[in-house]
Amino acid sequence: MYKYFAYNNLIISELLLPLNPIIDENYYSKNILYINKNTISFIYKETSLIGTISYSIKDQEIYINVPNVAQYLYNNNEIIVDPYDQSDIKLIGLYLIHFVMLFIINNNNYLLLHGSAVTSPFNKEEAMILIGNKGAGKSTLAATLSKHNSKILCDDLIPISKDGLVHPGIPIIKLFEDSYKAITNNAEISNENSDGQGKYHLNANYSSSAKKLNTIIILSKCNINDIEIKELTGGEKIKAIIQHIIKIDTLNKDSFIFTYLMELTKNIKVYSLKRVDEYINPELIIKEIFKIYKKGD
Numbered sequence: 001m002y003k004y005f006a007y008n009n010l011i012i013s014e015l016l017l018p019l020n021p022i023i024d025e026n027y028y029s030k031n032i033l034y035i036n037k038n039t040i041s042f043i044y045k046e047t048s049l050i051g052t053i054s055y056s057i058k059d060q061e062i063y064i065n066v067p068n069v070a071q072y073l074y075n076n077n078e079i080i081v082d083p084y085d086q087s088d089i090k091l092i093g094l095y096l097i098h099f100v101m102l103f104i105i106n107n108n109n110y111l112l113l114h115g116s117a118v119t120s121p122f123n124k125e126e127a128m129i130l131i132g133n134k135g136a137g138k139s140t141l142a143a144t145l146s147k148h149n150s151k152i153l154c155d156d157l158i159p160i161s162k163d164g165l166v167h168p169g170i171p172i173i174k175l176f177e178d179s180y181k182a183i184t185n186n187a188e189i190s191n192e193n194s195d196g197q198g199k200y201h202l203n204a205n206y207s208s209s210a211k212k213l214n215t216i217i218i219l220s221k222c223n224i225n226d227i228e229i230k231e232l233t234g235g236e237k238i239k240a241i242i243q244h245i246i247k248i249d250t251l252n253k254d255s256f257i258f259t260y261l262m263e264l265t266k267n268i269k270v271y272s273l274k275r276v277d278e279y280i281n282p283e284l285i286i287k288e289i290f291k292i293y294k295k296g297d
Contacts, residue, residue, distance in 0.1 A: 005208055006097065007105055007159060007169050009033040015081060017093040019170065020203065033077055033104075035096070040071045040082040055103065062103050072100045079104075097170060098156055102246060110159040110167070111260050112246040116142035117153040117166050119207050120214055122293050124151070127166035127211035129158060131244040132219030137275075137282065140179040141219070144282040146204040153207055157246065164213050164264060171206030174199040178279070216241060216270045217289065221277040227288045228274040237270040238262065 003022040004011040011017070013035035044063045047054040056063045062074040070092045071082040079100065083092055105112055115131035116138045128150070130138045139155055146152055154169025161167060180189060180200040189200055218240050222228075232240055238261045245257060271292060275285060 005168075007101060007154075007157075008167050008210070011035060015093060015096075016089065017097060018090065018201070019097060019172065031077075033079065035079045035081060038080045038082060040073050040080060053099070057103075064100055064103065066095050066099070069095055072096065074100070074104055102157060103248065105157065105159045106246075106248050110161055111257070111264065113158040113160065113241070114156065114244050114246050115158055116155045116173070117158045117169075118142050118145050118150040119153065119211055120293075121145060121149040121290070123214070124149075124207075125211055126214035127153060128215045128217065129166065129213065130217050130219060131158075131241070136219040136221060137179075137285070138219060139173050139175055140183065141282050141285060143173045143175060143179075143183050143202055143204060144286060146173075148286060151205045151207040153211060160213060160264065161210070162260065162263070164267070165210040166213050167210045168206070168208050171204070173202040173204055175202055176200075183282075213264070213268055215292075216268060218244070218270070218272050220272070220274050222274045223277055224274060225276065227276075227280075227285060228272075229288055229292065230272045232270045232272055237265040240270065240272065241265070 002013045002016055004013065004017055004019040005022055006019060009031045010022075011019075011033045014037050015035055017035075040063075044056040044065075047056045047063075047065070052067055054065045060075060064072040066072070068084055069087050070084060073080040073082075079096070081092065081096065102112065113129060113131055115129055117127055117129045120126040120128050128145075130141055132138055142152060142155060152171040152173060153166055154171060155173050157169050159167045159169060175183065176199060177189065180202060183202065238258070241261060242257070247257065269292075273285070273288070
């Protein structure tokens with residue numbers, strides 16, 4: 001059995017997952033998730049679709065079918081995995097931690113954002129979230145912040161509870177090849193770090209405890225000559241954040257999300273950060289972010 005920690009769960013898995021294993025045999029967590037390989041014999045009907053992936057939710061039971069990869073069944077504190085013949089073990093694990101876990105987190109009434117989360121470089125008990133469209137530089141900036149006294153909380157899926165805590169998820173940063181080489185100062189990359197989908201995993205210092213959300217920075221590329229930062233207020237905050245929420249129709253109602261965001265944004269700072277639409281040294285962006293914190297002192 002393999003042991004991992006992600007999304008506030010000690011994961012005890014029969015399958016090898018693309019996560020850093022826990023070396024300490026005495027590691028303890030009050031939340032335990034078991035992953036076992038077995039046959040799923042029951043045929044689920046009336047499923048919903050996300051692309052080609054079908055799913056069915058009934059009470060606390062969640063069934064997910066990823067064609068040519070595996071079937072997954074979650075109930076209580078166990079995920080049963082039923083792989084298809086000749087399916088790639090790496091893909092089975094990737095879909096489990098980046099897609100199946102999405103349903104489980106949502107089922108626990110977390111608000112789920114797509115982006116990267118780090119501890120504040122100025123206060124280790126506070127969290128900073130980076131969100132934005134694909135290619136905006138979320139993961140690259142998070143990886144660079146980890147060199148400036150920040151620790152990674154999660155990359156890709158960011159779970160936030162109603163008390164405003166950002167919970168640790170998957171602390172492995174996924175970067176495109178050019179960003180990986182720039183941050184690691186390494187011209188060559190081992191295929192062992194590849195996720196098989198065009199990105200490379202970077203291990204960084206991470207936090208395994210939840211942190212109070214302090215700041216959200218929304219990144220975007222624009223046809224401008226410099227870096228522009230603007231603080232958002234009132235309804236601007238919600239309008240800017242809501243498009244980066246990961247939502248499952250059968251689990252998340254719009255009224256729930258809106259109420260959640262109203263409470264969440266009352267006591268946090270939200271900024272829009274626009275940058276030039278080409279490669280820019282992430283250290284330059286970080287300098288501008290640091291100015292935000294200095295102004296707040």
